[in-house]
Amino acid sequence: MAGASKAVADNRANLPFVYRQYSAEQLRNVLHKMYLIRRFEEGAEESYTRGLIHGTMHLSIGQEASAMGICMPLAEDDQITSTHRGHGHCIAKGAEVKRMFAEFFGKTTGYCKGRGGSMHIADVGKGNLGANGIVGGGIPIAVGAALSAKMMKTGKVVVSFFGDGANNEGAFHEALNMAAVWKLPVIFVCENNGYGMSTSTARSTAIKNIAERAAAYSMPGVIVNGNIFSEVAEASYKAVECARAGEGPTLIESKTYRHRGHSKSDRNRYRSKEEIEDWMSNRDPITLFENELREFGFIDDKGIEAIRDAVAREIADGIEFAKASPSPDVCDTGNYVYTEQA
Amino acid sequence: MDAMVRELSYAQAIQEAMAIAMDMDERVFLMGEDIGVYGGAFQVTGDLVDRFGTERVIDTPISELGGAGVAVGAALTGMRPIFEFQFSDFATLAMEQIVNQAAKMRFMLGGEVSVPVVMRFPAGSGTGAAAQHSQSLEAWLGHVPGLKVIQPATPHDAKGMLLAAVADPDPVMIFEHKLLYKVKGPVPEGYYTVPIGKADIRREGRDLTIVATSIMVHKALDAAAALEAEGIDIEVIDLRTIRPMDKQTVIDSVKKTSRLMCVYEAVKTLGIGAEVSAMVAESEAFDYLDAPIVRLGGAETPIPYNPELEKAVVPQVPDIIAAARDLVKGVR
The missing domain is CATH 3.40.50.920 (Rossmann fold)
Known part of the structure; x- marks a missing residue:
């Protein structure tokens, strides 16, 4: 890839922010992780269909650039709270897919030892404080984590991911207000995929752009195309800098789309095939990023192929790991309700 | 070498316990509505804001759900918040964070975290405050695995159980009957705990x-x-x-x-x-x-x-x- 590196060196000054800010290796790693999220979701979906995963799940296929862009400027010890559609956030924050698969398969090697499943996937070691089954439930918790960071002077910032549906929950409004009043190091990220389950934002939300709600809480409100990695990452970078400098919170609205239904019960009766097809064919975040990387000389077809192969192996290995892992003992159902004390 | 025992009111005993906890551990802080200069609706925090400052005695907006969630998030990430509900009835506004989040987080995450939050609920009737400020909802929370729920009846226990609650790694809900706040009783000076789970x-x-x-x-x-x-x-x-x-x-x-x-x-x-x-x-x-x-x-x-x-x-x-x-x- 010597040729690619030279092109990078020649052209960077005129490229979008992320191509100036991050190394070619870092950017190729972003593509790797976007593929990892996509293939993880597909692997989970297939495992569900084959009866290896029970319950339900909410897939983030189509939202990969949003998860990766927001997490790009975060340090390992920065923290996030996530949502029911949280697999991508978990991977973007550094989780291993094999332990995520193990969790979905209900195994003891999973991140939550099989107690949480898809909807509570977490990786506390990497700063993911957990997905949440309650719409808006993680938002005040993120503000609390940011309060800890401020009181303990750790320099950490906290990102709270939530969907468009959460912007009509009281918790959203109470949490944004408190974060602004106390100038806490937190970034609110609304991944607006157009629908809260089946109800469109047009039918559920009195304003056109959720970012406009930021004005009510005296914080910057930023709208980004959530399917363009460089746009998301740039907005996140600025918000993180602002938070770390003690200037308080930002609300980022990342406009995106989920290719799949809300959950496994969705018959997609509230949106047209044409609409879905348009987003999949013309605005796929991975295709868009891949094209930019190729165009700007950060990667070539061979490099892309290598990433796809590596991801396929990682997914296959992860599923095998999950299958081979032990299930929890039924005698241990009482574990972790309370802290075990000596 | 028994500690000196004085007569304190139930409210004074709680206040003393909170002050001791904050002196002993800088992670401990107080949150609630009007607990700062006002001193709390029942004067339980009293003048603690003068001693510990507004950064550790935090007046929240009137946002019970959000405030409880902030306390849960702070507890999850290393702090030891004591969150005061102005009236226990207002727990109804915060049930999501108490029941779905605080109580279940450790379990849902397979023991990877704990939520050492203390929540205080002034409860009960007898003050003429009518139906929305007089309830006794402790059984609601007592129904939820993951929570510990206590009801100290004396100043001695109010202090010792609060200190036990702060030391506890799990969420502890304290229901304090409002008519007890002025009741006096013997309270030892200094640090002691009364165990949770013992009648x-x-x-x-x-x-x-x-x-x-x-x-x-x-x-x-x-x-x-x-x-x-x-x-x-x-x-x-x-x-x-x-x-x-x-x-x-x-x-x-x-x-x-x-x-x-x-x-x-x-x-x-x-x-x-x-x-x-x-x-x-x-x-x-x-x-x-x-x-x-x-x-x-x-x-x-x-x-x-x-x-x-x-x-x-x-x-x-x-x-x-x-x-x-x-x-x-x-x-x-």
């Missing part, structure tokens, strides 16, 4: 076990003193913790007295009395019972405003005396 036999007796909670402990003791003249010897157990419940103390007592009465202010149906009764009925103490179990609880109504009505809907000392006498004499 206390306040009065030993042979004829009847009364299991009471919170302010009803005092009313039961008054009733027991009155019945002593009639030769009725009552054992009064202060349950102190409703989750996890100290079953053995109750079972042992019933085996001794052969009669059980539960006295609590919350609505009678589906409450603590039902739980204690069923627990005893399921235990070896069942065979020792000489009479049906009796529950004295709140009426099946909201708390009324009119003072006479307000008194009438929760058990009073004469009610306890009459019910205990009937039970011991086999009138029922």
Whole structure:
């Protein structure tokens, strides 16, 4: 890839922010992780269909650039709270897919030892404080984590991911207000995929752009195309800098789309095939990023192929790991309700 | 070398416990509505803001759900918040964070985290504040695995149990009866804890076990003193913790007295009395019972405003005396 590196060196000054800010290796790693999220979701979906995963799940296929862009400027010890559609956030924050698969398969090697499943996937070691089954439930918790960071002077910032549906929950409004009043190091990220389950934002939300709600809480409100990695990452970078400098919170609205239904019960009766097809064919975040990387000389077809192969192996290995892992003992159902004390 | 013991009110004892906790551990801080310069609706935080500053005695907006969530998030990430609800009734606004988040987070994450949050709930009737400021909702939270729920009845226990709650790695909900705030009692100086999950036999007796909670402990003791003249010897157990419940103390007592009465202010149906009764009925103490179990609880109504009505809907000392006498004499 010597040729690619030279092109990078020649052209960077005129490229979008992320191509100036991050190394070619870092950017190729972003593509790797976007593929990892996509293939993880597909692997989970297939495992569900084959009866290896029970319950339900909410897939983030189509939202990969949003998860990766927001997490790009975060340090390992920065923290996030996530949502029911949280697999991508978990991977973007550094989780291993094999332990995520193990969790979905209900195994003891999973991140939550099989107690949480898809909807509570977490990786506390990497700063993911957990997905949440309650719409808006993680938002005040993120503000609390940011309060800890401020009181303990750790320099950490906290990102709270939530969907468009959460912007009509009281918790959203109470949490944004408190974060602004106390100038806490937190970034609110609304991944607006157009629908809260089946109800469109047009039918559920009195304003056109959720970012406009930021004005009510005296914080910057930023709208980004959530399917363009460089746009998301740039907005996140600025918000993180602002938070770390003690200037308080930002609300980022990342406009995106989920290719799949809300959950496994969705018959997609509230949106047209044409609409879905348009987003999949013309605005796929991975295709868009891949094209930019190729165009700007950060990667070539061979490099892309290598990433796809590596991801396929990682997914296959992860599923095998999950299958081979032990299930929890039924005698241990009482574990972790309370802290075990000596 | 016993610590010096003084007479303090229940509210003063709580305030002293919070000050000791904050002195001992810089992670401990207070959050709540009007707990700063105002001193709290019941003056429990009092002047603590002068001593610890506004960064550790934090006035929140009137946002119970958000505020409780912030406390949960802070606890999850290394701090030790003590969150005051202005009235326990306002827990209804924050049930999501208490029940879905605080209680379950450790479990859902497979033991990877803990949530050492303390929440304080001024509870109960008797202040003329009517139906939305007078409830006793402790059984609601007592129903949730993952929470610990306590109801200290004396200044001594209010201090010691709060310090135990702060030291506890799991979420502890403290229900404090508002009419107890001004009640005085002996409180040792300095740090001590009263264990969560341990009932206390306040009065030993042979004829009847009364299991009471919170302010009803005092009313039961008054009733027991009155019945002593009639030769009725009552054992009064202060349950102190409703989750996890100290079953053995109750079972042992019933085996001794052969009669059980539960006295609590919350609505009678589906409450603590039902739980204690069923627990005893399921235990070896069942065979020792000489009479049906009796529950004295709140009426099946909201708390009324009119003072006479307000008194009438929760058990009073004469009610306890009459019910205990009937039970011991086999009138029922």
